[in-house]
Amino acid sequence: MELHHEFTVPVPVDEAWRALLDIERVAPCLPGATVEEYDGKTVTGTVKVKVGPVTVTYRGTAVFEEQDESAHRMVLLASGRETRGPGTARATVTSTLTGRDGGTAVSVRTDLAVTGRPAQFGRGVLAEVGDRLVGQFAACLSERLTQAPAGAVEQPTPTAEPRPGDLAEVPEPSEPLDLLRAAGPAVAKRVAAAVGVAAAVAVVVAVVRARRRRRA
Structure with a gap:
């Protein structure tokens, strides 16, 4: 199924581009996701999805197939498999950033394929869940960008850790993505x-x- 979303963030396009490529920084804005390792191109981690009383954990990777800075276009290929079941999830996520009134409009097109328990929701419900999650992500990202000074995404942390490749040692815990709650009453x-x-x-x-x- 193909889903399309758009959101805006209150920073110039170049800063928004750097922020979206800073996986460690944006990962906390992704419900259910835990980043274990990132080498600058490939992300390894898990996504927990709650379906009623059942929690499903997907383990997999996401690879940046394209990062066109001049066009502000990135393509992410993600795939995962249930750790305790036959279900799978695959997604091709294409994001395009455009400067707009001093801020940035982000257009996201997702080609999604899911098998297993979450697939029972169907396209309509998953689309509504996607709308809510993108809204939460945009609000979280906007808050993080406005709290930090411009250009902070390129500056090293004072403690010099964690660094890309070391994330497996200190993964941040993440609450499962509750599909029923995200779908709305x-x-x-x-x-x-x-x-x-x-x-x-x-x-x-x-x-x-x-x-x-x-x-x-």
Whole structure:
């Protein structure tokens, strides 16, 4: 499925470009994500997704396939697999930055493929969840950019740690991304109803099979 989102941040385009490439800085704005290692091109980490009472953890990598600074365009290829299940997730994320009224408009196109439990939500629900998450990410990023002085993304930290490649030693914990909560009350009710129906059908099927085995 293809999703499209746009948001703005209150800094010039060059500063926004550097900030979005500073994975350690923006990772805390991504719900459920934990960065373990980053070498300047490839990110290794996990994403935790909560579906009702079940939490699914995806482990994988994201690679910057393209970083065109002159056009302010980046392409990120991400893939992951459930640590305790057969589910997979793949995404190609293309971001384009454009200067606008002293700030920056960020256009994000995501080609997403998900299998496993989160896939039960369908395109409509995932699109609504995406809208909310992008809004949260934009607000978090804007706050971080306005709190730090211009150009801070290029300055080394006073402690000289952590540095790219060392993140596996001190990964920041992250709360799971709760899809039902992120979807909002109206959508969550529809999803909960669908999950309830699916669970009821599963119970009926199990009972029928048990009776057949006893008769045999």
